[in-house]
Amino acid sequence: MNTNPPQNRGVTAIDGAMVLIVILLIVQIWLLSATLESYLAGHREAAVPGAIISAILFAACLGLYRFVDRIDSDIRQG
């Protein structure tokens, strides 16, 4: 039997997605500062992998946002 009240439907999924986004964002912030440090130290070879990984992290965040957005609209429209 589902004991979850109807107004809480989807909130757990949204919270899970939000936590994942926060983790990805922390990694992305670290990546940006590490790439900047190495660029300023004259190591320009780190810029390409830094940009690629950052793009992947952003795409993952966007996918999670899309997930949250759809759950939200599905639930609120019944």
Place this chain on the structure above:
Amino acid sequence: MSWFRKPSSTPLWQDEFPVFTADERYVNRRQFTKFLTLTSLAMFAGNLWILARSLFHRSPSYPRQPVAAAGEMEVGGVKMFAYPTAQDPCILVRTGSDSYVAYSQKCTHLSCAVYYEKDQNRLECPCHQGFFSVADGSVLQGPPQRALPRVALEMKGGQLTAVGMDGESA
């Protein structure tokens, strides 16, 4: 198939400012998630900017600038000069009878001026106790993450000349 929300039958303002508390929690979470995603976009833009800078980077040309005459300083002595522009303070250290090293005087942490500590034979930044090796400018201890940019020197005819910078991203 739409990428994001299904087209809603309710007007946008009603969607975004619900009157029911239960609906509001979804809106708050969605808006916070949107904010996080935009922050992620900003981080990605930062990485792209670094990429663009490194792809279109041209090696700067440095002037030749006399710094000191041989024998002008005793062993362990220091001399301040500015290179490559008048806004770039540098420090020259005579480490041996005929060996000299010079570094940018700006600490790579927060740009305080480093000075030479003769007893410990290292460069010190007094602001947050950052220490750099005199031999190669590498970080020995403290908050700086990068070595001090090194000034390339050339000794010719008893004259020490600065000819370039190593380890600096202009």
